[in-house]
Amino acid sequence: MFGTSGIRGPVGDEVTADLALAVGRAVGMDTDRVVVGRDPRDSGTFLLDALAAGLRETGTDVVDLGLAATPTVARAVAWEDADAGVSITASHNPAPDNGIKLWQPSGQAYDGALREEVERRLREADFQLRDWAGIGTRTEADAGPRHIETLVGSVDPDPLDVVVDLGNGAGGVTVDALTALGCAVETLNAQPDGSFPGRPSEPTAENCRSLAALVRESDADVGIAHDGDADRMRAVAHDGTYLSGDATLALFAADAASDGQRVAVPVDTSLAVEDYLAERGVGVERTPVGDVYVAEAATAPDVAFGGEPSGAWIWPTETLCPDGPYAACKLVELASERPLADRIAEIPEYPIRRGSIELDAKAAVMERVSETVLDEYDDVTTLDGVRVAVDGGWFLLRASGTQPLVRVTAEAREEARAEELFEEARSLVENAR
Missing domain, CATH: 3.40.120.10 (Alpha-D-Glucose-1,6-Bisphosphate, subunit A, domain 3)
Incomplete structure (x- = not known):
């Protein structure tokens, strides 16, 4: 359930x-x-x-x-x-x-x-x-006023011009907190409406095109987007670039964690995050997909941050819930110190392939896939589906929780290797039918 x-x-x-x-x-x-x-x-x-x-x-x-x-x-x-x-x-x-x-x-x-x-x-x-x-x-x-007071007391950005797309959701505390911090805030889809007339609730790149255009054309410094209940936060840089989830994760994690600490991330997080953090002496603790699992991992004393590329960000010293308004204020603070576009330019991007295979007996197929993978590969993680790390990349096979599908993801530092791993992973599923 x-x-x-x-x-x-x-x-x-x-x-x-x-x-x-x-x-x-x-x-x-x-x-x-x-x-x-x-x-x-x-x-x-x-x-x-x-x-x-x-x-x-x-x-x-x-x-x-x-x-x-x-x-x-x-x-x-x-x-x-x-x-x-x-x-x-x-x-x-x-x-x-x-x-x-x-x-x-x-x-x-x-x-x-x-x-x-x-x-x-x-x-x-x-x-x-x-x-x-x-x-x-x-x-x-x-509890809104206390949440706002908590946010204002937790960050100290220079005042910026910020556009906040609330997606007709419940995240108005972000607007109030940023305003109290001295920012000039313009809103999109600010009227709460559970039919979500302004845009679909999930703040994906496609759904945030109006936000990106307004940030770019208005010369705003940052764009912020929330989903319906504001546990998620996605962002746009001053030039209208929508920040990928992996880049945002890397940015927050590098700021929160120090040399010798770890960050909690789900198994489908990009290898680029791990590489970027390794340069700073920060390790990665992989979890099953879902912010509940990231939060559980973030209770460990040496885990300074947890995040999901989907937009859930957790600072355990603040709270163990994904707090979109806090993430928004924290991102504005980082942008006030250095433009987001400059920051994300330093984060590597690797080719990644995603797909799915439709089948009815997904549980039985995944059981056979797991047996094969454990026999044939050395570095295998079965926290959530089957994740295999190999030279230069990785692939992940996960059964969908709601559809008759097995999802296939592969990533590598080079394009040809990513394609090779994706086809290798697909073959494992096809052969287990």
């Missing part, structure tokens, strides 16, 4: 008020106080009400932040002296979807053990409901 980013799916099909009610009851079994909030999707109003009802039925008090960025909810768990936090959001997914994310007081998403216990309670309907005298309370709160 729980994917790498909580529960997520189409409203009225996979995500219903019944489900939200049951999750509230399950979470409420071992909590006394829970913070809740939602992104702008209309379905979030009744899903949040159902979840809050389930929590209150078990005797848990609810602190309702209403419309709030997911990192605001995650941070507010500690601020409100609560035991957990719940965000009603489908993050970067399209408008018909919604979902449920669960947070610990540290800001970290529920880990595997906590998720499994919630799932068990849902399967077994293992809830103990209170009578009328024992139900929990529901109060409203606004």
